Amino acid sequence: MSRIHEALKKAEQERAVSQGGSAQPGYAPTETSEPAVRTIQQEPAVTVTAGMPAAGGVPLTSGMPSFGSPFSLDALLARCPQLEWKPDEKTMLFFNGDDSSRGTEEFRTLRSRLYHTREKMTLKKLLVTSALPKEGKSFTAANLAQVLVRQHGRRVLLIDADLRGPRLHLMLGTSSSPGLSDYLQGSNDEFSIMQRGPMDNLFLIPSGDEISDPAELVANGRLKFLLQRVEALFDWIIIDSPPAVPVSDASVLAKTCDGVLMVVRSNSTPVDLARRAREQFPDQALVGVVLNGTDGESVPYSRYYYAAYGKNVTDSKAPGK
Ligand SMILES: Nc1ncnc2c1ncn2[C@@H]1O[C@H](COP(=O)(O)OP(=O)(O)O)[C@@H](O)[C@H]1O
Numbered sequence: 001m002s003r004i005h006e007a008l009k010k011a012e013q014e015r016a017v018s019q020g021g022s023a024q025p026g027y028a029p030t031e032t033s034e035p036a037v038r039t040i041q042q043e044p045a046v047t048v049t050a051g052m053p054a055a056g057g058v059p060l061t062s063g064m065p066s067f068g069s070p071f072s073l074d075a076l077l078a079r080c081p082q083l084e085w086k087p088d089e090k091t092m093l094f095f096n097g098d099d100s101s102r103g104t105e106e107f108r109t110l111r112s113r114l115y116h117t118r119e120k121m122t123l124k125k126l127l128v129t130s131a132l133p134k135e136g137k138s139f140t141a142a143n144l145a146q147v148l149v150r151q152h153g154r155r156v157l158l159i160d161a162d163l164r165g166p167r168l169h170l171m172l173g174t175s176s177s178p179g180l181s182d183y184l185q186g187s188n189d190e191f192s193i194m195q196r197g198p199m200d201n202l203f204l205i206p207s208g209d210e211i212s213d214p215a216e217l218v219a220n221g222r223l224k225f226l227l228q229r230v231e232a233l234f235d236w237i238i239i240d241s242p243p244a245v246p247v248s249d250a251s252v253l254a255k256t257c258d259g260v261l262m263v264v265r266s267n268s269t270p271v272d273l274a275r276r277a278r279e280q281f282p283d284q285a286l287v288g289v290v291l292n293g294t295d296g297e298s299v300p301y302s303r304y305y306y307a308a309y310g311k312n313v314t315d316s317k318a319p320g321k
């Protein structure tokens with residue numbers, strides 16, 4: 001049985017036990033039958049990972065996007081606005097200086113699994129998605145970005161591409177604009193939308209001003225251009241997305257990324273919808289599943305389950321157990 005199958009199955013079993021899980025309002029499942037979950041057997045495409053850009057002070061060289069003459073990365077990044085963030089202390093786990101606090105170990109485990117996957121494929125631009133709203137995509141994306149940047153010299157860009165229900169600016173306690181929608185509409189350049197906060201080397205592109213046509217904006221090609229412009233500056237780019245089942249944005253976004261991380265919420269995500277979400281993405285794009293097993297804030301953050309994609313990945317134990 002594949003790891004992803006196991007994760008989906010586990011989520012479904014827990015939902016059945018609790019009988020408390022339900023789909024989000026407005027996104028209720030229309031199908032009640034649950035065809036067998038497709039087992040994933042193929043290996044992901046394996047590409048040798050290119051060397052990561054060294055942190056700090058590296059001059060732009062040929063092959064990288066040109067921003068004019070000649071800047072160091074540090075000089076370019078200094079053009080990004082530095083803002084005072086007020087992160088939500090309960091859910092933003094790495095801002096309080098205590099890296100052993102509840103939930104942090106699971107994110108370290110997730111980080112090491114992603115590095116393990118990265119040995120087998122190019123993996124820098126990672127989309128975080130799930131079937132439905134409120135399953136923990138933004139929570140996972142934000143904490144993953146933080147744990148990645150805790151490693152010395154790593155530079156991480158976190159992008160709020162959920163233009164329908166942006167949350168990252170609220171979680172990090174900062175302004176939502178200027179941001180992605182402003183760039184996609186052509187009213188801002190890349191550096192004016194990349195915020196720096198109190199955590200060294202963590203950059204945020206918030207959602208930007210509210211817009212009426214998120215699907216068209218996300219698909220207009222400028223996001224790909226943005227990523228081409230900035231990706232050489234970062235070790236990881238983590239993209240928070242809208243839910244995959246009700247709207248098509250996530251599958252459009254996935255085409256600009258190297259991999260997709262699927263969040264499944266324990267006691268909540270119906271397995272048929274998790275499967276439908278998973279089918280929005282090609283097999284080789286799906287790098288893993290996170291079972292976000294907590295229920296609100298009352299249960300410790302102790303039940304993440306990361307299932308790496310690919311049959312030769314053997315460690316499927318839930319981290320922290
Ligand atoms: N493991 C968790 N522990 C505590 N709170 C969580 C956890 N996962 C999600 N939440 C909270 O649940 C709410 C919904 O999560 P969010 O990440 O915004 O969902 P999504 O991005 O999938 O819509 C947020 O308030 C978030 O902080």
Ligand SMILES: [Mg+2]
Pocket residue numbers: 137138139162165166167240241
């Ligand atoms: Mg979200």
